[in-house]
Amino acid sequence: MKTKKYDVAxxxxxxxxxxxxxxxxxxxxxxxxxxxxxxxxxxxxxxxYQGFTLPSGVVWVSDGFHGQLCRDLGASxxxxxxxxxxxxxxxxxxxxxxxxxxxxxxxxxxxxxxxxAKAMSAVKRGxxxxxxxxxxxxKDWLQQYSTNPSxxxxxxxxxxxxxxxxxxxxxxxxxxRYLMAMSAVKNYGFVPGGCGNITEALxxxxxxxxxEIWLRARARRITQKNGTVTGVLVDTAxxxxxxxxxxxxxxxxxxxxxxxxxxxxxxxxxxxxxxxKLKPSPQIIxxxxxxxxxxxxxxxxxxxxxxxILFMAPLTNLCPELAPRGQHLMEAAAYLGxxxxxxxxxxxxxxxxxxxxxxxxxxxxxxxxxxxGCYYGGWPVxxxxxxxxxxxxxxxxxxxxxGDGTPPPGWWGSPSAVQSARIVVEDVKRRIQxx
Ligand SMILES: Cc1cc2nc3c(=O)[nH]c(=O)nc-3n(C[C@H](O)[C@H](O)[C@H](O)COP(=O)(O)OP(=O)(O)OC[C@H]3O[C@@H](n4cnc5c(N)ncnc54)[C@H](O)[C@@H]3O)c2cc1C
Numbered sequence: 001m002k003t004k005k006y007d008v009a010x011x012x013x014x015x016x017x018x019x020x021x022x023x024x025x026x027x028x029x030x031x032x033x034x035x036x037x038x039x040x041x042x043x044x045x046x047x048x049y050q051g052f053t054l055p056s057g058v059v060w061v062s063d064g065f066h067g068q069l070c071r072d073l074g075a076s077x078x079x080x081x082x083x084x085x086x087x088x089x090x091x092x093x094x095x096x097x098x099x100x101x102x103x104x105x106x107x108x109x110x111x112x113x114x115x116x117a118k119a120m121s122a123v124k125r126g127x128x129x130x131x132x133x134x135x136x137x138x139k140d141w142l143q144q145y146s147t148n149p150s151x152x153x154x155x156x157x158x159x160x161x162x163x164x165x166x167x168x169x170x171x172x173x174x175x176x177r178y179l180m181a182m183s184a185v186k187n188y189g190f191v192p193g194g195c196g197n198i199t200e201a202l203x204x205x206x207x208x209x210x211x212e213i214w215l216r217a218r219a220r221r222i223t224q225k226n227g228t229v230t231g232v233l234v235d236t237a238x239x240x241x242x243x244x245x246x247x248x249x250x251x252x253x254x255x256x257x258x259x260x261x262x263x264x265x266x267x268x269x270x271x272x273x274x275x276x277k278l279k280p281s282p283q284i285i286x287x288x289x290x291x292x293x294x295x296x297x298x299x300x301x302x303x304x305x306x307x308x309i310l311f312m313a314p315l316t317n318l319c320p321e322l323a324p325r326g327q328h329l330m331e332a333a334a335y336l337g338x339x340x341x342x343x344x345x346x347x348x349x350x351x352x353x354x355x356x357x358x359x360x361x362x363x364x365x366x367x368x369x370x371x372x373g374c375y376y377g378g379w380p381v382x383x384x385x386x387x388x389x390x391x392x393x394x395x396x397x398x399x400x401x402x403g404d405g406t407p408p409p410g411w412w413g414s415p416s417a418v419q420s421a422r423i424v425v426e427d428v429k430r431r432i433q434x435x
Contacts, residue, residue, distance in 0.1 A: 003242045006032040006212075007434050009232045011219040011260070012251030014042030015058070016403035016417035018202040020249050022073040023425040025209030028434040032243060033206065034234050036218035039196075040203050042251070043379065044414055046196030051324035052370060054287050057379075058195040058414050059313060059331055060300070063187035065415045066198055074208075075201040080318045081189035082299030088157070089303050089359070090150055103158070110150035110304070119145045127183075131176035134387060141172035153304030160310050160335045161302075163386040163412050164281035169339055174387035177410030185415075189299075190319050217241075222248055222261040222399060229399040232260075246432050247398040249424055251417075253383050253405045254278055254390060267395040277388040278405065280380030282343065284308070284334040284352055290367035293317055293328050294360045308334040308348060309355035330367075332356060336374075339385070345374055386412050392424050398432070400424045 008024055010017045013035040021031045039045055043057025063079050070077035086097040088106050098105050103123065108116045122145045126132055132141045138159050142152065152167065159167045162178040191197050203213055214236060221233040223242075231244040250257040254274055258266055288294065295301055295314045302311050312332045316323045323329040334352035336343055349372070356363050375381055383405035384390060392406045402424050407416030 001240050001242050002238075003244060004032070005244045006030045007245065007432065008032075008247045008249060008428065009034065009243050009245035010249045010251060010402075011222075011232060012042060012403070013040045013199065013203070013213060014251045014403055014417060015044045015199060015202075015414045016421040017042070017249070017251030018199055018206060019069060019073075019418045020251075020402050020421035020425055021206040021211050021213075022075070022202050022209075023422065024428065025206050025211045026073060027425075027429060029428075030434065031206065031209075031211040032245070033211065033213040034217040034219055034232065034243070035213065035215050038216050040213070040215065041196050041199030044195050044199050046194035049287075049370060050289075052287070052289065052327075052329055053194045053322045054329075054371065055195055055331070057375070057381075058198075059190065059315070060188060061191060061195060061198065061414070062185050063189070064185035065418075067187075069418055070198065070201060073202065073205045075198075075205045077198065077201065078192050079187065079189045080192055081187045082297070082318055084297075085188050085299040087297055087299070087301045088154065089301060089305075090153070091305070094297075094301065103154075106154045107151055110154050111146060111148045115146050115148060115151070119151055126172075126176045127180055131180075132172035134171040134173040136172050137168050138170045138172050138175045139167035142167065150304060157302040157304055157310055164283060164335070164381040165339050165385060166335065166337075169385070171387040174409065178386070178412060181410040182415075190313075190315060192319055193321055194319075219250075219252070219260055222250070222257070222396075224261060224265060224396050224399070227395070228397040229261075247400070247428050249400050249402050249421075249428075251401075251403045253378075253403060254401045255405075257394060257399070257401055261394075261396060261399065265396065270395045273390065277384065277390055279340065279385045279388065280376060281339045281382045281385055282336050282374055282376040283381040284336065284348060284372065284374045286332045286334070286352070286356065286372045287370040288330040288332060288356075288363070288367050289323065289370045290328045290330065290362070291326070292362065292366055294330055294362055294367060303355065303359055306355040306359065307351040308336070309352050309359065310335050312360070329370075332360075343374070348374075382407075382412065382416075386416075392420050393427070400427070
């Protein structure tokens, strides 16, 4: 068996894995990224289907976060920011969300003045004085101030956008942490050519700094001695390679990390915490092709009183290169009635389709569903429900998890994967010298 030595081995080339590789490479560490698939990026990649470019996950990013990450690392980044970014459909009518004071504006449209003022002053208190506790859900917290279904609809959209969870599932404390963390992040939009261009640009930076990325390379076993990590055994097309490393960062998700290192090598308390807290969140996505734009707006349209579809993104209105000439592409996201199994997927699909028929004029006459599927299990929207935060460190010394399975409090989606990578990189820099 071949043996190779690196400062840090990273299992998985998701956004978290590549961000960590970029920061460590910049700090002078010799880094190896191993990816089991033939393409980079995990849930932030481009896939191709019938001439369309479809996302493997991420579609909506921001200049303030993703652009800043790329600028930090010297990677190229482009974004098209729609104007306006959001429309809210309230009682059947679309309202443009203003860039400033958006939540206030939407609640004021949804409710009578006095009720809106009551809900808004509670939001303001939660943000500027003290966030509500984790023991109450967003729905129960809100219903102290408003039971108006239109107001609840606005919060349902915000809750699913900020966590992938419904208002009755998301702890109110976590929701407010998210509002505070993300309030500084500006300029959301779509990446020309698809979000896979972000992970491609990051991989170029990793290689420019002397790092290596192996595709079709599956980590088979994480090795350890006396409770300290020693490396990874990797299956490649040329046979198994023994990778020796001072630290191993697993981007494969905490459950996969346990399987790779062997449950017998992990502490019981840690395994118990994973079992209790590690819950993926599901989402149904429809990719819809049409012979004309189904919506005129450039950005997201949020549905506040639908059965299942919460947002619709007419991707090709700003990024026509994602579809063959003369065709159009839309992504519509449905959130299930609840995020914990058992799921009745047939019924969930029917409810989502009823929403599409009702909310998209021309859906039946001018469009066809290219692909529709439920993202869950090993390819979920989030590996861990927000609020159930798990540590990046494992009980094995110098073995860390990075990615959206171990997000810091208040972070969701791909930014949470990057934030967990940043935390781990700082710890590696404190503990391990490069070279
Ligand atoms: C449908 C959908 C829509 C989404 N939309 C958005 C959005 O618009 N905006 C947003 O911010 N977030 C969005 N998300 C969430 C976002 O995709 C994830 O939070 C983020 O991409 C997770 O990145 P990660 O670093 O955790 O790694 P992942 O993307 O999970 O990558 C992990 C990588 O590890 C590899 N791997 C696993 N096991 C091994 C092994 N044994 N050996 C080698 N490699 C291995 C996998 O193949 C994979 O490439 C969406 C997710 C989904 C599913």
